[in-house]
Amino acid sequence: MSGPRHADRPSHTEGSSLDPDALEVAPGTQHETVEGWVPQLASEEELHIALEKAFDYRGDVTLTLKDNSKIEGYIFDRTVGKSLNDSFVRVIPKDTNQKLRIAYANIAALSFSGKDTAAGKSWEAWVRKYWEKKASGEGALSLEPESLE
Numbered sequence: 001m002s003g004p005r006h007a008d009r010p011s012h013t014e015g016s017s018l019d020p021d022a023l024e025v026a027p028g029t030q031h032e033t034v035e036g037w038v039p040q041l042a043s044e045e046e047l048h049i050a051l052e053k054a055f056d057y058r059g060d061v062t063l064t065l066k067d068n069s070k071i072e073g074y075i076f077d078r079t080v081g082k083s084l085n086d087s088f089v090r091v092i093p094k095d096t097n098q099k100l101r102i103a104y105a106n107i108a109a110l111s112f113s114g115k116d117t118a119a120g121k122s123w124e125a126w127v128r129k130y131w132e133k134k135a136s137g138e139g140a141l142s143l144e145p146e147s148l149e
Helices: 044-056 123-135
Strands: 059-064 070-077 088-093 099-103 107-111
Touching: 044 070, 044 088, 044 107, 070 099
Parallel strands: none
Antiparallel strands: 059 070, 059 107, 070 088, 088 099
8 A cells, every 4th residue: 555645745735725616726846856865874764755755756866875876767666664664666767668676675775867758847837838829820729629530
């Protein structure tokens, strides 16, 4: 079984004074910029925090294992257990389709080495680009979805 869903996190539900039904536009999720970050993993808590951010990250990370081998890839799942030996990340390495399962206890270092593939792709950015293309007369732009037929 995987860890908690994002929607189940207390930070998303507790203490929120915002009522999305009462707002004209509900605020989006703020994504922390971690691209290029190399966290210090001095404690178990720091390792857990860094790997949780790596799971949320939309780009590749580089894991340096305690045997000095390196794995660059995308973290697509994690299981948080009672100890570092019981906790795992699942990674798809950059140059292969195989899926690796790596215990937190085997991770010596972590680097957010890849580009955040979703950076700048917010709804607001899409609308801004749409209006720029519309103003320049580019193509037959429409806010209606294209037909699937």
